[in-house]
Amino acid sequence: MSEDNSTLFNQSLEKGLAVLRAFDAHRRTMNLAEVAEAAGINKSSAQRMIHTLEQLGYVRKHPLTKRFQLTPRVMEIGYNYLAADTLVDVANPFLAELAQVTGETTNLTEPDGLEMVYVARFVAPKFIPIHMPIGSRIPMYCTGSGRAYLSALMDTQIDTLLGASDLKRHTLHTLTSMDEIRAQIEATRRQGYATNKEELFLGDMTIAAPILGSQGLPVAAVHVVAPTSRWTLEEAERKLAPAVIECARAIRTSIRTL
Missing domain, CATH: 3.30.450.40 (GAF domain)
Incomplete structure (x- = not known):
């Protein structure tokens, strides 16, 4: 996590982005504990971030394994950069x-x-x-x-x-x-x-x-x-x-x- 102590710096946003970035070719799916470890945040924060991202459609939970994974909506952010x-x-x-x-x-x-x-x-x-x-x-x-x-x-x-x-x-x-x-x-x-x-x-x-x-x-x-x-x-x-x-x-x- 960043050491920026500015009052303008939003640590919640930083944690949310850290969760999104934690998923990769080696970690395609993760449970909550794995998300917390990969993102470098505690389990409570990971739970809040995952819940929010799931509600926004960027993350989904497999109905059987209960493991989380990214959704195609994440690609919208990268595409917007390329388009601009x-x-x-x-x-x-x-x-x-x-x-x-x-x-x-x-x-x-x-x-x-x-x-x-x-x-x-x-x-x-x-x-x-x-x-x-x-x-x-x-x-x-x-x-x-x-x-x-x-x-x-x-x-x-x-x-x-x-x-x-x-x-x-x-x-x-x-x-x-x-x-x-x-x-x-x-x-x-x-x-x-x-x-x-x-x-x-x-x-x-x-x-x-x-x-x-x-x-x-x-x-x-x-x-x-x-x-x-x-x-x-x-x-x-x-x-x-x-x-x-x-x-x-x-x-x-x-x-x-x-």
Whole structure:
């Protein structure tokens, strides 16, 4: 729970959101005690939050197991963000064109804390090793889109974000050394695109470029998925990187005209 002591801060709302966020792929259903533990609140608070959310239609209780689960109404909140996000509207035609030109899946991610969040995606008909639906989150430090975004920040900002990240090893290829990650970010600055080769998921490789806003600061990143079953890193850099860079530039230009 937050340590904000402001009189304007609503702790009940914070607890309610904590309950909603407690449900995930590992906790699809929970009983009251599990909800309290996952949300970091006491059982009495959990009971009030669950009851309220159930009455509002965001949570339901299974009639037989008596376990709670989210309802589709929760998706309304996320959809409203996407519907109001001008960047998504601007980027979609360029992502579609990039997917057609490359023949591969294209994605738009935006930063949130230490992670990048998928907000747009055009899936190619070809096989891709990992399914990443809208709303999926990936760490900045070991992904192409994350490094692309980081490359457009000031050094002090990069150090702060990397310093707060849990630099854990997801695969045998994950870079966890601060020096190695910074070297990748510096390379991204020089060449205009970032790469990730199986650092988060085996078989998954990406080429990414940052999208800069009207103030010249990064607001998102675009990346193409280049599965290792079809691409070598050298081929992906030679054939895909120019198209990814051009896509990011076109989105940036369109943002400026809004």
